[in-house]
Amino acid sequence: MQDLDLPIGEAADAAVNFVLDHFTPTLDGIAAAIALVTDSLRDVLVGLPAPVIIAAIALLALWRVGWKFSVFAVAALALIMGMNLWPRMMETLSLVLAATGFAMLVGIPLGIAMARSNAVQGVARPVLDLMQTMPAFVYLIPAAMFFGLGAVPGTIATVIFAMPPVVRLTNLGLRQVHSEFIEAGLAFGCTPTQLLLKVQIPNALPSIMAGINQTIMLSLSMVVIASMIGAGGLGNTVLTGIQRLDVGTGFEGGLAVVVLAVLLDRITQSFGNARPSLFGGLRAALGSRKAAESEDEAVQGHPGRA
Structure with missing residues (x-):
């Protein structure tokens, strides 16, 4: 048994060399498309004035989470500006948004296919297991080579690392839709597409949004690691702190990552829960106040009721 030597590494090298020899133009096209998306997002986010982005995030936090979190968001983003890390945080955010978008573009249809076919699920599940359990640093090697x-x-590398949650939870959410809802949709004459879009996905939305939330969190963690192959952003700040053994620089970069993670996590989590709009909440509050005033006037007009 000691002489047994399986050439797994040699096979992986041969596969990589085969792809490089025969599919380089295809890889260049993929790289150009991804670069267009990531560069456009980065240019937009870096080019926008910081107060505009802070105001937009604060309003989004106020609408989806509440005024306390909105105040926290403003204070946290002001802290990032105070540490002079705003451009790098925008670079990281652009990479996270791009990676999450590509992961959703591939992951949600794959999750739907898994929910509709046990055969697809049987094939995709071990691949997803491999993607989730493979150490994150391993993805950097083929990504840099290709x-x-x-x-x-x-x-x-971030898309590959972060995609499994949205696939799994889309599949799980669709499979857990009550059969009564599906039977009712079929009884009303829904086509398979209508049944998916109008019955299954709306009922599975909390699970799907949980998957998107987890994909965003994994994307953020992987983007920091990807700074080792030149991805840029806050990962460069953390990497610089490690290389120079500079605790202060590393702590500032890590704190900025934490702030971004908290903002993204709380805001995306809220989209999985039904929440009335801000103006709807104000109208409800004003309506209850008017009802209370009307009741007080009625009591004052009929003292015997008090």
């Missing part, structure tokens, strides 16, 4: 250094290989 696409070089920079934001593109970082985005691709």
Whole structure:
């Protein structure tokens, strides 16, 4: 048994060399498309004035979470500006948004296919297990070999690492839709597409949003690791702190990552729960106040009721 030597590594090298020899133009096209998305997002976020982005996030937090979290968001983002890490945080946010978008573009249809077919689920499940359990650093090697250094290989490695949750939870959410809802949709004459879009997905939305939330969190953690192959952003700050053994620089970069993670987590979590709009809540509050005033006037007009 000691002489047994399985050539797993040699097979992996041969597969990578085969792809590089025969599919380089395809890889270049994929890289160009991803670069267009990531660069456009980065240019927009870095180019917008910081007060505009802070105001937009504060309003979104006020609408979806509440005024306390909105105040926290403003204070936390002001802290990032005070540490002079705003451009790098915008670079990281652009990479996270791009990676999450690509993961959803592939992951949600795959989750739907798994929910509709046990055969697809049987094939996809071990692949997803491999994607989730493989150490994150391993993804950097083929990504750098296929696409070089920079934001593109970082985005691709992030997509592969972060996609499994949205696939699994989309599949789970659709499979857990009550059969009564599906039977009612069929009774009303829904086509398979109508049944999916109008019955299954709305009822599975909390599970799907939980998967998107987890994909965003994993994307953020992987984007920081991807700084080792030139992805940029806050990961560069953390990596610089490690290389120089500079505790202060590393702590500032880590704190900025934590702030971004908390904002993304709380806001995306809220979309999985039904919440009235801000103006709807104000109208409800004003309506209850008017009802209370009318009741007080009625009591004053009929003292015997008091």
